[in-house]
Amino acid sequence: MAVYTHVPAEEIDAFLTRYDAGRLVSAKGIAEGVENSNYLLETTGADGSGHRYILTLYEKRVDEADLPFFMDLLDHLGARGCLVPRFIADREGRRLQQLSGRPACLIEFLTGISVTEPTPGQARAAGVALGELHKAAQGFAGERRNALDVAGWHALAAKCGGDFDRIQPGLAARVVEELAFLDAHWPADLPRSVIHADLFPDNVLMLGEEVTGLIDFYFSCTDIRAYDLAVTHSAWCFSNDGATWYGARGAAIGAGYAQAHGLSEAERAAFPTLCRGAALRFLLTRAYDWINTPADALVTRKDPLAYLRRLDFYASADTSALLGQ
Amino acid sequence: MAVYTHVPAEEIDAFLTRYDAGRLVSAKGIAEGVENSNYLLETTGADGSGHRYILTLYEKRVDEADLPFFMDLLDHLGARGCLVPRFIADREGRRLQQLSGRPACLIEFLTGISVTEPTPGQARAAGVALGELHKAAQGFAGERRNALDVAGWHALAAKCGGDFDRIQPGLAARVVEELAFLDAHWPADLPRSVIHADLFPDNVLMLGEEVTGLIDFYFSCTDIRAYDLAVTHSAWCFSNDGATWYGARGAAIGAGYAQAHGLSEAERAAFPTLCRGAALRFLLTRAYDWINTPADALVTRKDPLAYLRRLDFYASADTSALLGQ
Numbered sequence: 001m002a003v004y005t006h007v008p009a010e011e012i013d014a015f016l017t018r019y020d021a022g023r024l025v026s027a028k029g030i031a032e033g034v035e036n037s038n039y040l041l042e043t044t045g046a047d048g049s050g051h052r053y054i055l056t057l058y059e060k061r062v063d064e065a066d067l068p069f070f071m072d073l074l075d076h077l078g079a080r081g082c083l084v085p086r087f088i089a090d091r092e093g094r095r096l097q098q099l100s101g102r103p104a105c106l107i108e109f110l111t112g113i114s115v116t117e118p119t120p121g122q123a124r125a126a127g128v129a130l131g132e133l134h135k136a137a138q139g140f141a142g143e144r145r146n147a148l149d150v151a152g153w154h155a156l157a158a159k160c161g162g163d164f165d166r167i168q169p170g171l172a173a174r175v176v177e178e179l180a181f182l183d184a185h186w187p188a189d190l191p192r193s194v195i196h197a198d199l200f201p202d203n204v205l206m207l208g209e210e211v212t213g214l215i216d217f218y219f220s221c222t223d224i225r226a227y228d229l230a231v232t233h234s235a236w237c238f239s240n241d242g243a244t245w246y247g248a249r250g251a252a253i254g255a256g257y258a259q260a261h262g263l264s265e266a267e268r269a270a271f272p273t274l275c276r277g278a279a280l281r282f283l284l285t286r287a288y289d290w291i292n293t294p295a296d297a298l299v300t301r302k303d304p305l306a307y308l309r310r311l312d313f314y315a316s317a318d319t320s321a322l323l324g325q
Numbered sequence: 326m327a328v329y330t331h332v333p334a335e336e337i338d339a340f341l342t343r344y345d346a347g348r349l350v351s352a353k354g355i356a357e358g359v360e361n362s363n364y365l366l367e368t369t370g371a372d373g374s375g376h377r378y379i380l381t382l383y384e385k386r387v388d389e390a391d392l393p394f395f396m397d398l399l400d401h402l403g404a405r406g407c408l409v410p411r412f413i414a415d416r417e418g419r420r421l422q423q424l425s426g427r428p429a430c431l432i433e434f435l436t437g438i439s440v441t442e443p444t445p446g447q448a449r450a451a452g453v454a455l456g457e458l459h460k461a462a463q464g465f466a467g468e469r470r471n472a473l474d475v476a477g478w479h480a481l482a483a484k485c486g487g488d489f490d491r492i493q494p495g496l497a498a499r500v501v502e503e504l505a506f507l508d509a510h511w512p513a514d515l516p517r518s519v520i521h522a523d524l525f526p527d528n529v530l531m532l533g534e535e536v537t538g539l540i541d542f543y544f545s546c547t548d549i550r551a552y553d554l555a556v557t558h559s560a561w562c563f564s565n566d567g568a569t570w571y572g573a574r575g576a577a578i579g580a581g582y583a584q585a586h587g588l589s590e591a592e593r594a595a596f597p598t599l600c601r602g603a604a605l606r607f608l609l610t611r612a613y614d615w616i617n618t619p620a621d622a623l624v625t626r627k628d629p630l631a632y633l634r635r636l637d638f639y640a641s642a643d644t645s646a647l648l649g650q
Contacts, residue, residue, distance in 0.1 A: 003356045008440075008441035008442065009438035009439055009440060009441065010440060010441060010442060012438075013438070024438055025436045025437065025438070025532060026436045026437065026438060027438050028353070028355040028356075028357065028365055029355060029356040029357070030353040030354060030355055030356070030365070031328045031353075031354040031355070031356055032353065032354070040353055040355070040365060042436065111350045111351045111367065112350065112351065113334035113337075113338070113349055113350070113351060113352050114334055115333075115334060115335060116333035116334065116335060117333065117335060207350060
């Protein structure tokens with residue numbers, strides 16, 4: 001959520017000459033996305049009409065070896081009508097570049113704003129967009145392991161160890177217990193595909209109740225398809241602190257997804273378990289960051305307990321309550 | 326250089342309905358300027374053609390009571406042809422608003438990029454723009470005390486005290502000595518006016534060698550006019566670390582300023598002293614921030630010694646060397 005690598009404007013201008021993108025007329029570092037450096041660029045445009053682009057420099061959190069997967073995925077999805085930002089190729093067809101010593105890409109800019117308090121209509125549109133993304137992902141040949149799958153949760157929990165109880169007494173035992181439940185109940189044979197895996201409201205651009213873009217695919221991976229709906233559900237249907245559950249949003253996301261893609265009986269049956277997994281995943285990454293970020297650091301630590309509250313809720317809810325009929 | 330106050334997009338959209346500015350279609354937090362929160366907004370525009378604005382929320386470093394001075398100044402300068410961003414009034418004529426508990430303003434967006442390694446042509450254009458700003462400032466009735474004047478430097482030096490020597494042994498004595506020199510030699514009767522007081526390359530937007538905007542007037546105040554040229558000189562004519570002096574840039578800024586405004590013999594005679602003051606001013610604020618920012622904080626501390634090197638240079642240079650003939 002900051003600009004980590006400062007790129008002189010002259011270097012950005014020179015970088016753009018590799019592309020049919022016009023000359024640079026504005027460059028602003030923007031506070032967006034995972035730990036990358038992002039600039040919003042404006043150029044005269046190839047046709048002189050003015051264009052905007054996102055310039056992304058990849059910092060340590062994104063593995064350069066994964067970038068071709070993300071690029072090919074967005075090409076695949078974009079070609080099938082999904083509103084995703086395309087990686088732009090230079091005149092020689094290269095999409096991946098180096099700039100200021102970092103892997104760097106020029107990416108399509110999409111308009112739209114990210115809502116903070118979704119209306120049911122907006123939640124429904126997000127459900128539709130996720131279903132359409134899953135349909136469009138069919139036939140995509142690329143694969144990427146989910147580093148934050150059940151095995152990844154065990155590894156992360158082991159790293160936090162006794163420090164969980166510094167966040168809240170009893171949390172370590174609760175995590176052990178929940179991991180045991182998920183080991184025993186995690187569904188083995190639900191359909192898998194490429195999933196977004198991080199479709200928070202931040203990553204959905206909208207105008208009114210219309211989705212104009214899905215962004216930030218840097219967690220996308222191959223995993224249980226309905227788990228993506230569970231992640232989205234956990235991100236969209238609660239107050240930030242996890243204390244309030246908004247049933248109308250859940251029903252709307254469920255209806256939107258069912259309309260655009262459909263959910264099988266097996267997926268519906270496993271849905272509360274998938275939601276418990278989604279809540280634990282964000283509880284664990286937030287707890288890890290919490291434990292490893294000094295309290296006086298200038299980055300905002302996100303409260304892990306906001307996801308413990310979601311976990312508590314999911315542990316006592318059935319599919320009809322979560323997604324409507 | 327970060328977004329301190331996060332404003333939900335829905336609130337920005339609602340905020341914009343007070344203005345004839347169209348509907349919000351994009352909002353990106355940008356990493357710019359002094360310690361304010363800034364968003365780059367795009368709207369449909371009053372005429373549907375698309376417009377961009379800067380939304381600024383003022384954090385603790387800017388005093389709300391100073392905002393009318395800045396607003397009136399930019400109106401005055403803009404009306405006289407200076408390329409400065411105007412504060413935009415809502416339908417009821419109000420320029421100062423409240424948003425997310427902060428004083429907030431909607432401000433004109435200007436295109437252009439900030440250069441990092443100015444060419445002599447760009448340095449000349451900056452000198453011209455500063456001279457034109459000083460001409461346009463004539464007749465502006467507003468006044469604002471420079472908190473970072475000679476008295477302010479004494480106060481800041483006293484706060485740093487013995488900690489100077491943690492930056493570099495001997496620095497405390499050097500500061501005392503320089504303050505004594507400036508007390509004895511600071512010019513008393515040079516022309517004063519409103520000055521920008523912080524015209525770094527960051528605050529000058531350019532396309533090629535043409536200035537398209539002067540921004541970030543939050544240090545502007547009433548002080549010796551030629552001191553503004555000295556600040557600009559110290560910011561534009563050295564490598565970042567202060568170790569390399571670029572004489573061609575200095576001559577170009579001098580020629581540009583002389584062409585657009587002119588410099589009297591008294592101003593030329595005092596110029597090395599004014600430059601020593603400018604170098605000390607940035608040395609002191611950087612030293613204060615250095616001493617009061619933990620080494621492991623995530624903000625970048627700017628090196629105070631980069632301005633000690635400039636100070637050393639100015640202490641041994643004459644006006645002809647600094648500004649050309």
